[in-house]
Amino acid sequence: MRTPEDYQLHEINYVMEHFGHLMTEVERAARDAIMLFQGSQAHITFDTKLDENVANAARFALKDGAQVFRRRTTERILSTHRDQVYANACPKCGRLPATPKAKLCIWCSHTWFDGA
Numbered sequence: 001m002r003t004p005e006d007y008q009l010h011e012i013n014y015v016m017e018h019f020g021h022l023m024t025e026v027e028r029a030a031r032d033a034i035m036l037f038q039g040s041q042a043h044i045t046f047d048t049k050l051d052e053n054v055a056n057a058a059r060f061a062l063k064d065g066a067q068v069f070r071r072r073t074t075e076r077i078l079s080t081h082r083d084q085v086y087a088n089a090c091p092k093c094g095r096l097p098a099t100p101k102a103k104l105c106i107w108c109s110h111t112w113f114d115g116a
């Protein structure tokens with residue numbers, strides 16, 4: 001069964017996957033960072049050449065872990081760009097479908113292929 005926690009995770013994944021253009025340079029760098037763990041020690045590296053200030057800010061953004069970073073970034077984007085993120089929300093239940101182009105709600109099974 002789908003729970004409110006499932007929806008919260010979906011909202012985060014949806015923003016992270018499809019709304020990178022609304023992220024700051026630091027947020028994008030943090031999203032794309034590679035985190036390697038040795039025990040509880042995280043080593044954060046980047047596969048593209050970054051300005052040192054951006055890299056440091058991205059490391060700082062990840063200091064509480066990737067999940068916390070993803071949730072915070074999603075909250076920030078929703079607070080300023082909610083209309084854009086929710087442009088393709090289900091007309092029936094208001095939740096986000098699988099992708100910004102999907103016309104089938106994965107939460108209530110409503111479809112709106114004909115624009116209805």
Ligand SMILES: [Zn+2]
Nearest residue numbers: 090093105108
């Ligand atoms: Zn729905």
